[in-house]
Amino acid sequence: MKLGAFFFEILPLLAFFAGYQYFGLIAAAALSVGCGALVLAIAWIRERRMAAFPLFSLAMSAAFTAVAWWGGDGFFIKIQPTIFNGLFAAVLLGGWLAGRAMMRVFFERQFFLTDDTWRRLSFRWGCFFLILAVANEIVWRGFSEADWVFYKTFIAAPASFAFMMAQLPLTLRGRLPSSAAPADDSQ
DSSP: OOHHHHHHHTHHHHHHHHHHHHHOHHHHHHHHHHHHHHHHHHHHHHHSOOOHHHHHHHHHHHHHHHHHHHHTOTHHHHHHHHHHHHHHHHHHHHHHHTTOOHHHHHHTTTOOBOHHHHHHHHHHHHHHHHHHHHHHHHHHHHSOHHHHHHIIIIIIHHHHHHHHHHTHHHHHHTBOOTTTSOOOTTO
């Protein structure tokens, strides 16, 4: 991952934090959604394809932000991470229990991995998303709104990045040889 691309992709999070400081929770969420749409649009222009996971994430954030804006209640912004992370935990862990590696469904175009690696990643990410869902519930219910914004920006987001980096050795070990990877038929 290029450093410039990393900073570009965290723009929605930075917009959320800065927007909260100046305009409040609902406006911050709207700024974050706007920046997220810009990031996805630029990715589309550069690559002419869009990954399902970020698109779903943006659509869900936009929907919760619209409901919060319409109702004038930041509650919907605060529960969005719980629902999002809980949903993905249920999908990943449910798939894992059923013997299906759901991570493959979301990322098979980006990574070419062994079946065992997909299963292990599905389990690990499912557990991580479950922890994030529970943590979000604890923080938004038990702490101030400013504390929740701090948690979302400076604890949950960096923890997600750190967890992703911790999965890198497993992902690298589990790569299929280039001769076994499917051909890119998008060209």
